[in-house]
Amino acid sequence: GxxxxxxxxxxxxxxxxxxxxxxxxxxxxxxxxxxxxxxxxxxxxxxxxxxxxxxxxxxxxxxxxxxxxxxxxxxxxxxxxxxxxxxxxxxxxxxxxxxxxxxxxxxxxxxxxxxxxxxxxxxxxxxxxxxxxxxxxxxxxxxxxxCCLNGQHGMGLGRGRADTDGRAESLVIFGAGPIGLIHLMLARAKGVGPITVVEPVAHRRELAKRFGADEIFSPDQFDAAGRFDTAILAVGVPDLVSVALRAVKKTGRISLFAGFSAGAVVTIDPNTIHYGQITVTGASxxxxxxxxxxxxxxxxxxxxxxxxxxxxxxxxxxxxxxxxxxxxxxxxxxxxx
Ligand SMILES: [Zn+2]
Ligand SMILES: [Zn+2]
Structure with a gap:
C-alpha cells in the first residue's frame, strides 16, 4: 500500500x-x-x-x-x-x-x-x-x-533543418532530473543545439553542464522570450507551460513530456499559440x-x-x-x- x-x-x-x-x-x-x-x-x-x-x-x-x-x-x-x-x-x-x-x-x-x-x-x-x-x-x-525518444519523435525534434533555415534547432529543457538529462543526451546526439537547461537545484545544474548543456539557468534567472525553436517540460510543473510558451519562437514546438499531478490546471494566454503558430504536444x-x-x-x-x-x-x-x-x-x- x-x-x-x-x-x-x-x-x-x-x-x-x-x-x-x-x-x-x-x-x-x-x-x-x-x-x-x-x-x-x-x-x-x-x-x-x-x-x-x-x-x-x-x-x-x-x-x-x-x-x-x-x-x-x-x-x-x-x-x-x-x-x-x-x-x-x-x-x-x-x-x-x-x-x-x-x-x-x-x-x-x-x-x-x-x-x-x-x-x-x-x-x-x-x-x-x-x-x-x-x-x-x-x-x-x-x-x-x-520514452524520451517517443517524446522527441512526437515533437519532431531533430527532424531536419528545413524549418530552421539550415541551422540546428535550439532547445530548452525544463528540469535536469534523470529524464531531463536523458533528453539532453539524446538531443545532443541528434545535433540539436544550442541546448539550454532550466533547473532549480544547484547540483543538478552542475550535472546538466557535465552532460553537455550549452547554457544553464535557475528558474528565477530565466526569462527568455521568443528564443528557442523547441522546448521540453521534463518536470510536471503546470506553471512552466506559460514559461515555455513565452520562451519559444514563432512556429516553436513544445512537448509536455512529464506527467502532471491529477487535476492540475493552468492558465495560458491562447494568443501566444494563435499568433505564434506554436505547436504543443504531449508524450507518454x-x-x-x-x-x-x-x-x-x-x-x-x-x-x-x-x-x-x-x-x-x-x-x-x-x-x-x-x-x-x-x-x-x-x-x-x-x-x-
Ligand atoms: Zn519508467
Ligand atoms: Zn492497439
Whole structure:
C-alpha cells in the first residue's frame, strides 16, 4: 500500500503457454514508481503486488509454444503491451493502444527475483534480446530512453533543418532530473543545439553542464522570450507551460513530456499559440521501435547512459533506495538482484 513496502518470499512463478519467466538481475526505480509508492499514481495499480518495470535479466524458463527465447539469454523488457489492431496501433502509436497495459503496473513487476512476461507481450516482441555489449546494470535505462525518444519523435525534434533555415534547432529543457538529462543526451546526439537547461537545484545544474548543456539557468534567472525553436517540460510543473510558451519562437514546438499531478490546471494566454503558430504536444511511454532505437544508440556507443546510474542497492535495502530516489539526491537508482 502507499508508503508501505515489504520484501516477501513467494513461490517462483511457472511460465504457462506462450509465457517467459525472467530472472531479474537489474531493475531501476522510475519516477513513476516513486509516485506509486507515495500514493500519487493509482491508475492500473494493484496494492500488495510487486511494481518495477525498468529491468533486465536472463531468461529463466519458457512456457510451451515459445520460440526465439532460451534459458540463460540476456533480455530487457519494453513495458507497454499493445494489441496491434486498434486505430492507434495501426497508426504507429501503440503506446496509446486502446487496450494497452503496462508490465510492472498491471502485472507483477521487476522488484523481485523473477518476473513473468505474459504471452501477448512475448508474441508482440516486448522482450528484447540484450546485446553482449550492453551491461546488465545499464539495460534498465533503455526504457526511460525509449520514452524520451517517443517524446522527441512526437515533437519532431531533430527532424531536419528545413524549418530552421539550415541551422540546428535550439532547445530548452525544463528540469535536469534523470529524464531531463536523458533528453539532453539524446538531443545532443541528434545535433540539436544550442541546448539550454532550466533547473532549480544547484547540483543538478552542475550535472546538466557535465552532460553537455550549452547554457544553464535557475528558474528565477530565466526569462527568455521568443528564443528557442523547441522546448521540453521534463518536470510536471503546470506553471512552466506559460514559461515555455513565452520562451519559444514563432512556429516553436513544445512537448509536455512529464506527467502532471491529477487535476492540475493552468492558465495560458491562447494568443501566444494563435499568433505564434506554436505547436504543443504531449508524450507518454514508448513503442517497441523506440526501445529498439534506444538499444541501438547504446550498442553503437552514441549514447552512454552509465553516468546516470548513481546508486546501487540490494532488494532488502528498498527503504533507503526509495528514499534517495524520491528526495532528488540520486539520479537513477538500481537494484542488483
Ligand atoms: Zn519508467
Ligand atoms: Zn492497439
Amino acid at each position: 502507499p508508503n508501505r513496502m515489504s520484501l516477501r518470499e513467494v513461490a517462483r512463478p511457472q511460465p504457462g503457454p506462450g509465457e517467459v519467466l525472467i530472472r531479474v538481475h537489474a531493475t531501476a526505480i522510475c519516477g513513476t514508481d516513486v509516485r506509486i509508492f507515495t500514493g500519487r499514481k493509482t491508475r492500473e495499480i494493484r496494492h500488495g503486488h510487486p511494481i518495477g518495470h525498468e529491468c533486465a535479466g536472463a531468461v529463466a524458463a519458457v512456457g510451451p509454444g515459445v520460440s526465439g527465447y532460451a534459458p540463460g539469454q540476456p533480455v530487457a523488457v519494453c513495458v507497454v503491451v499493445s494489441c496491434g489492431q486498434c486505430e492507434y496501433c495501426r497508426a504507429d502509436h501503440e503506446n496509446l493502444c486502446d487496450t494497452r497495459y503496462t508490465l510492472g503496473y498491471a502485472t507483477d513487476g521487476s522488484f523481485a527475483e523473477y518476473m513473468l512476461i505474459p504471452a501477448l507481450a512475448v508474441s508482440r516482441g516486448n522482450l528484447f534480446h540484450l546485446p553482449a555489449t550492453i551491461p546488465m546494470e545499464i539495460a534498465p535505462l533503455l526504457e526511460p530512453m525509449a 511511454e514508448s513503442r517497441r521501435r523506440d526501445f529498439a532505437e534506444a538499444v541501438s544508440l547504446v550498442e553503437q556507443g552514441i549514447i552512454d547512459p552509465a553516468p546516470l546510474l548513481t546508486h546501487r542497492f540490494s532488494l532488502d535495502q528498498h527503504e533507503e533506495a526509495f528514499r534517495v530516489a524520491g528526495d532528488g539526491s540520486a539520479l537513477k537508482v538500481v537494484f542488483e538482484i
